[in-house]
Amino acid sequence: MAHTLAVAHTTDDGKANLDTYGYTVHEDFLSPGELAALRQRLEEQAELERAEGVAVLSGSGHAASDKYIGAPKPNERIGYQEVRHLPNKGRVFLDVLHKPVIHDYATHLFRGEAYNAASHNGVFLSSGSSRQVLHADQQAIPLILDRPVMFVMMICLSDFDADMGATLVAPGSHRFPAPDLRADPDEQVRAIGSELVPLTAKAGSVLLWESRTWHCAGASTSDKTRVSIGVAWAQHFIKPQDFFPAVIHDDVYPTLTDTDKELLGFRVVREYAGAIGPRWPGDQRSNTNVRHPYVPELVKGGTKRAVPLDGAAAVPGR
Numbered sequence: 001m002a003h004t005l006a007v008a009h010t011t012d013d014g015k016a017n018l019d020t021y022g023y024t025v026h027e028d029f030l031s032p033g034e035l036a037a038l039r040q041r042l043e044e045q046a047e048l049e050r051a052e053g054v055a056v057l058s059g060s061g062h063a064a065s066d067k068y069i070g071a072p073k074p075n076e077r078i079g080y081q082e083v084r085h086l087p088n089k090g091r092v093f094l095d096v097l098h099k100p101v102i103h104d105y106a107t108h109l110f111r112g113e114a115y116n117a118a119s120h121n122g123v124f125l126s127s128g129s130s131r132q133v134l135h136a137d138q139q140a141i142p143l144i145l146d147r148p149v150m151f152v153m154m155i156c157l158s159d160f161d162a163d164m165g166a167t168l169v170a171p172g173s174h175r176f177p178a179p180d181l182r183a184d185p186d187e188q189v190r191a192i193g194s195e196l197v198p199l200t201a202k203a204g205s206v207l208l209w210e211s212r213t214w215h216c217a218g219a220s221t222s223d224k225t226r227v228s229i230g231v232a233w234a235q236h237f238i239k240p241q242d243f244f245p246a247v248i249h250d251d252v253y254p255t256l257t258d259t260d261k262e263l264l265g266f267r268v269v270r271e272y273a274g275a276i277g278p279r280w281p282g283d284q285r286s287n288t289n290v291r292h293p294y295v296p297e298l299v300k301g302g303t304k305r306a307v308p309l310d311g312a313a314a315v316p317g318r
Contacts, residue, residue: 003171003197011104014208018109022174022213025199029101029155029206039157039227041090042122046083056082061129062217079129079220083122085242086229087264088249093120097231097263102153109151109210110235116265118150118232118240125165125226131219134185138211139178150211150234156201157227165220166198167207173214189214236269245276253285261288281307
């Protein structure tokens, strides 16, 4: 019998879907005002990145070999544009990370373990973008684990129809080892008794899947553009796709709240994961729960000096 899309309106229902199927579609994640503000800012940013020759573009999709950074080529059909590192590109992108729904899911999937954002990017997918290879995000980790160490949320800023390159997932596949990237995807899905289901949704919904779930972007044959924001969340010990303590611009850093910094990975966890220090005398960038003095190479007779802290440094939290 064909799988019925696992839709949720509460996180309790969504958590049950994630446990059973490895994914959920959570409807009404954004208010109409949040949806309009996010889409307007993302579209404006994407347009100006194309105009200034710094856009991430492809004719045929996310993992395509024709991806490049620059301005669109004359008469080029753009099937894909990615707007990277959204925390640098508008407060509205940071604000969406604070929604309690996200953190209810994260606490459930990670069993209370500390976590932070691992990537935060916008995507425009248009006709011609090809189907992605079937994979599980966790297969980059050479271990078989009984739990996810990451999950992905895709915020729908447009409707997601099946022919718009909607993400395809294999329900229940999170209970199996990751698929073979070189083998026939449809045969592998049938072998575990599943099927590939397009995650269709209305604008304002959020799609979530955990990192062991088999999935791939579908091919787009629609004349409509799929617009989304993708955020990957990872447990604290996983090396993130984007290391935000280094990515955040100096003009954005002073605007970050302590909670923003926690979500972006500025916290040291259990005294070993994620420590950063000042890069020059007076540099204010630091972890949220520990500070380090500025200590350059010190040479007798040299001019460089260390800068002691005012007061004792905090001990990193456990």
